[in-house]
Amino acid sequence: MIGHIWSGIYSVMGSSVMESVYCDFTKPIDDAGFQKWIGYANVRQIIARLFLFVQRTSPLIIR
Numbered sequence: 001m002i003g004h005i006w007s008g009i010y011s012v013m014g015s016s017v018m019e020s021v022y023c024d025f026t027k028p029i030d031d032a033g034f035q036k037w038i039g040y041a042n043v044r045q046i047i048a049r050l051f052l053f054v055q056r057t058s059p060l061i062i063r
Helices: none
Strands: 008-013 018-023 035-040
Antiparallel strands (some): 008 018, 018 035
């Protein structure tokens, strides 16, 4: 419903936790086989911060 078109495994928000489901986009949305529950996603809160610094040392050449 949010724009995905490829069948595959997706993480969706369940009642209180993230869940993994397989969505088969070859079937209609109201078909019983459209979404198959796989299990709970192992999501952890990341406390550490990540910093990334990138610097170009040569000119950008676009051909």
